Amino acid sequence: VQLVESGGGLVQPGGSLRLSCAASGFTFSSAAMRWYRQAPGKERELVAAITSAGGSTVYADSVKGRFTIFRDDAKNTVYLQMNSLKPEDTAVYYCSAPRFGSWGQGTQVTVSS
Numbered sequence: 001v002q003l004v005e006s007g008g009g010l011v012q013p014g015g016s017l018r019l020s021c022a023a024s025g026f027t028f029s030s031a032a033m034r035w036y037r038q039a040p041g042k043e044r045e046l047v048a049a050i051t052s053a054g055g056s057t058v059y060a061d062s063v064k065g066r067f068t069i070f071r072d073d074a075k076n077t078v079y080l081q082m083n084s085l086k087p088e089d090t091a092v093y094y095c096s097a098p099r100f101g102s103w104g105q106g107t108q109v110t111v112s113s
Helices: none
Strands: 002-006 009-011 017-024 033-038 045-050 057-059 067-072 077-082 091-097 107-111
Touching: 002 091, 017 033, 017 091, 017 107, 033 067, 033 077, 045 067, 045 077, 057 067, 077 091
Parallel strands: 009 107
Antiparallel strands: 002 017, 017 077, 033 045, 033 091, 045 057, 067 077, 091 107
8 A cells, every 4th residue: 555645835824735645555446535734743633534435525623614635536546625724734744544554655734924
């Protein structure tokens, strides 16, 4: 199982980024997927989750209305669209396939002026 995140970077407050997580080594379409983040000195927290086939999503209260998780099973990829970014969104973002206990290497998101 391999998960590779991309799309992080430096963005100004109010800006947008789209993170991608390319998956391989398992039947992606059958797997629920999650995005987590970890800020310096803080515990890793769940940001968003999506069921297989994208039938249901959940979000942390702190990102509701700003972030959207979605998936493209044809590309074996899960995305996190992040809008109206705030400095407190600064963290390393990880994708996860919980069924397999697998994590990507993370991608840094920094929101700063």
